[in-house]
Amino acid sequence: MLANIPVDLRRCQVLGLVGTAFLAAGGETAGALPVRELLAPASPQAALGLVGAYFGVVLLIAAWLLLGRLVRDPSTRPGTRELMVVLAVWSAPLLLAPPLFSRDVYSYLAQGAMADAHMDVYTHGPALLGGPLADEVAPMWRDTAAPYGPVFLGLASALAKASRGELPAGLFGMRLVALLGVALMAAALPRLARHSGADPAAALWLGALNPLVLLHLVAGAHNDAVMLGLLGLGLVAALGRWPVLGAVLVTLAALVKAPAVLGLAAIVVLRIRAGDRPARAVLTAAASATATTVAATAVAGTGYGWIGALDTPVSSGNWALTSLLGRATAALLKRLGSDLAPLAVPAWHALGVLLAVALIAWTWLRLRPRPVYALGLSLATVAALGPAIRPWYALWGLFLIAAAAPSASVRHRVAALTGVLALATLPSGGPADGGQLVLAVSGGVLALVVLVQAHQTARAATGQAHQTARAATGQAHRIGRTAPTGHTA
Numbered sequence: 097m098l099a100n101i102p103v104d105l106r107r108c109q110v111l112g113l114v115g116t117a118f119l120a121a122g123g124e125t126a127g128a129l130p131v132r133e134l135l136a137p138a139s140p141q142a143a144l145g146l147v148g149a150y151f152g153v154v155l156l157i158a159a160w161l162l163l164g165r166l167v168r169d170p171s172t173r174p175g176t177r178e179l180m181v182v183l184a185v186w187s188a189p190l191l192l193a194p195p196l197f198s199r200d201v202y203s204y205l206a207q208g209a210m211a212d213a214h215m216d217v218y219t220h221g222p223a224l225l226g227g228p229l230a231d232e233v234a235p236m237w238r239d240t241a242a243p244y245g246p247v248f249l250g251l252a253s254a255l256a257k258a259s260r261g262e263l264p265a266g267l268f269g270m271r272l273v274a275l276l277g278v279a280l281m282a283a284a285l286p287r288l289a290r291h292s293g294a295d296p297a298a299a300l301w302l303g304a305l306n307p308l309v310l311l312h313l314v315a316g317a318h319n320d321a322v323m324l325g326l327l328g329l330g331l332v333a334a335l336g337r338w339p340v341l342g343a344v345l346v347t348l349a350a351l352v353k354a355p356a357v358l359g360l361a362a363i364v365v366l367r368i369r370a371g372d373r374p375a376r377a378v379l380t381a382a383a384s385a386t387a388t389t390v391a392a393t394a395v396a397g398t399g400y401g402w403i404g405a406l407d408t409p410v411s412s413g414n415w416a417l418t419s420l421l422g423r424a425t426a427a428l429l430k431r432l433g434s435d436l437a438p439l440a441v442p443a444w445h446a447l448g449v450l451l452a453v454a455l456i457a458w459t460w461l462r463l464r465p466r467p468v469y470a471l472g473l474s475l476a477t478v479a480a481l482g483p484a485i486r487p488w489y490a491l492w493g494l495f496l497i498a499a500a501a502p503s504a505s506v507r508h509r510v511a512a513l514t515g516v517l518a519l520a521t522l523p524s525g526g527p528a529d530g531g532q533l534v535l536a537v538s539g540g541v542l543a544l545v546v547l548v549q550a551h552q553t554a555r556a557a558t559g560q561a562h563q564t565a566r567a568a569t570g571q572a573h574r575i576g577r578t579a580p581t582g583h584t585a
Contacts, residue, residue: 103162103163103165103166103172104166104172105163105166105172105174105178105182107162108159108162108163108166108182109159109181109182109185109186111155111158111159111162112155112156112159112160112163112182112185112186113185113186113188113189114152114155115152115153115154115155115156115157115158115159115186116152116156116186116187116188116189116190116310117152117189118148118149118151118152118155119148119149119152119153119156119189119190119193119196119311119315119523120152120189120190120192120193120315121145121148121152122144122145122146122147122148122149122150122151122152122523122539123145123149123193123194123196123315123523124145124193124194125139125141125142125144125145126142126143126145126146126148126149126522126523126524127145127149127193127194127195127196127523127524128194128195128196128197128198128199128201128202128523128524128525129194129195129524130194130232130263131231131232133194137524137529137531137532138531143535145523146522146523146532146535146536146539147535147536147538147539147542148539149196149523149539150519150523150535150536150537150538150539150540150543151539151540151542151543151546152543153307153311153518153519153539153540153543154519154539154540154543154544155543155546155547156186156307156310156311156518157307157515157518157519158543158547159186160301160305160306160307161511161515163182163301163305164301164302164511167179167295167297167298167301168298168504173295173297174297175297176286176296176297176300179297179300179301179304179305180282180300182305183278183282183300183304183305186305186310187275187278187310187314190310190314190315191271191275191314192268193315194267195267195315195316195317195525196311196315196316196523196525197311197312197315197316197487197521197522197523197525198312198316198318198486198488198521198525199232199233199234199525200316200317200318200525201267201270201271201316201317201318202229202232202233202234203222203233203234203237203242204248204252204270204317204319205229205232205252205255205256205259205263205266205267205270206222206225206229206230206232206233207222207242207244207249207252208249208251208252208253208254208255208256208266209225209229209253209256209261210222210224210225211249211250211252211253211256211396211397211398212253212256212257213225214397216399216401217241217242217249217398217401218241218242218398218399218401218402218404218405219241219401220241221233221237221238221239221240221241222237222238223238223239227261228261228263229261229263232263234525241401241405242402242405243353243354243402243405243406244319244352244353244402245350245351245352245353245354245392245402246351246392246393246395246396246397246398246399246402247348247351247352247392247396248319248322248351248352248353249396249398249402250392250395250396250398251273251322252270253396255269255270255273267317270317271314271317273317273319273321273322274313274314274316274317274318274319274321274322275314275321276321276322276325277313277319277320277321277322277323277324277325277326278304278309278313278314278321278325279325280324280325280326280328280329281303281304281309281321281324281325281328281495282300282304283328283329284325284328284329284331284332284499285299285300285303285304285328285495285498285499286299286300287332287335288328288331288332288335288468288496288499288500289498289499289500291335291468292466292468292469292499292500294499294500294501298498298501298507299498299499300498301498302494302497302498302501302507302510302511303494303495303496303497303498303499304498306491306494306498306514307514307515307518308487308488308490308491308494308514308517308518309321309491311518311521312487312488312491313488313491316488318488319352319353320353320488320489320491320492322349322352323349323350323352323353323355323356324349324356324491324492324495325349326345326346326348326349326352326356327345327346327349327356327359327495328495328496328499329345330342330343330344330345330346330347330348330349330359330363331346331359331362331363331366331468331471331496333345334346334362334363334366334367335366339363339366339367339370339372339377339380339381340380340384342363342366343360343363343380343381343384343385343388344384344385344388346359346360346362346363346385347360347384347385347388347389347392348388348392350385351388351389351392351393354402354406355475355478355479355492357385358456358471358474358475358478359471360381360382360385361460361467361471361474362467362468362470362471363377363381364377364378364381365460365464365467365470366467367380367381369465369467415485416448416482416483416484416485417448417480417481417485418444418445418447418448418481418482418483419441419444419445419483419484421444422440422441422442422443422444422445423440423441425440425441425443425444426438426440426441445483448481448482448483449481449482449483451481452477452478452480452481452482455477455481456474456477456478459473459474459477460474466500466502468496468499468500469496469497469500469501469502471496472493472494472495472496472497472498472499472500473493473497474493475492475493475496476490476492476493476494476497477493478492478493479492479493487517487518487520487521490513490514490517494510494514497510498510519536519540522536
């Protein structure tokens with residue numbers, strides 16, 4: 097259907113804006129609201145909000161796909177500045193929306209308040225903090241330690257101090273931090289794409305205007321935005337004449353969330369390609385990373401406990417591939433009466449880590465001349481085979497794959513995955529029951545019906561305009577043939 101819809105940049109911009117506006121409006125009753133504002137999922141307001149939110153998500157996906165058609169066509173391809181404007185317009189309705197698709201932002205605020213109160217966030221969960229902020233944290237995370245590094249906890253602590261525990265101010269501040277990360281991502285993508293021989297506009301479309309970025313980094317205010325923004329900026333610095341600055345920025349990204357540490361491998365490869373000796377490139381990156389880690393930890397005052405807390409996102413109900421295989425194996429072993437059933441999930445997690453290490457090593461050996469693409473595939477491998485997974489984890493690899501994808505077919509496959517993952521989570525961030533699934537599907541189907549109707553109306557109007565133009569042209573020809581000719585003397 098979308099392939100036949102006439103496209104222009106203005107239409108894409110408006111359609112995406114309508115989508116995010118409906119999403120923000122639906123989130124007012126169906127989002128990850130503060131506990132005192134939560135509605136029963138079966139209430140009319142929550143049901144209407146869920147329908148509206150999914151209506152908006154599908155419109156946003158449609159606008160993004162239509163924009164992709166413009167980007168692929170050299171005759172209509174918008175410039176990077178125009179795409180930046182589209183990103184700003186689509187993001188605007190989400191700025192003041194409630195948190196969507198996850199309650200993690202409440203955990204960030206509670207952990208920031210703990211750090212500000214000099215509590216050990218790597219030993220205790222937000223339950224130790226108590227009070228209204230702790231009540232907002234999802235129950236499964238109230239007694240778990242923070243897996244985030246000192247850079248993010250330092251930001252969260254400063255935000256907790258500035259907002260003085262006021263929830264609206266804290267949520268708005270955390271969303272501004274996420275928006276800054278998205279802005280850094282968008283700024284880095286064109287430069288990384290030019291270095292990798294890719295189209296900057298296509299990189300921005302796939303890596304920054306991606307619905308997952310808007311749904312989870314902007315609407316969800318996830319700290320992955322800061323991690324990816326610093327990572328992209330560090331790679332851009334390393335491509336220039338600032339390898340030490342690049343290593344520092346990549347280390348800061350890893351001190352937000354640990355997976356970004358793989359970016360140091362890209363820094364080393366980039367410096368070797370620029371003429372540095374391998375030993376010097378490795379030592380420079382290692383020294384820069386060590387100094388940055390020590391300095392950032394000293395400034396934040398949080399210590400190094402985050403290293404031991406990296407398994408915090410691993411929950412018993414996790415939908416990671418290795419967790420699913422582990423639970424299936426455990427069920428089979430229980431049925432067979434084996435005592436090894438409790439070891440099944442940890443064994444699969446360990447196997448996933450070993451397989452990820454092997455695939456990452458193979459990726460770098462094979463794609464060493466293309467470090468940005470190799471890094472993207474490596475981060476995608478970590479997300480896919482790690483012991484924990486969330487829809488926004490896909491952005492770890494997608495961001496850099498967008499900048500360095502070797503072909504249009506790779507971008508198409510990534511875009512298809514985006515469409516699936518964008519529909520995988522409810523706006524509340526909680527598990528879905530049968531009734532909520534029906535409502536979500538209804539909202540998506542309603543959006544498709546509206547798109548089809550709009551397409552048919554546009555075709556009819558275009559056809560009528562063509563008929564009118566042909567009739568006017570025919571009439572002009574007839575008048576020309578029947579007009580009297582002049583006589584000369």
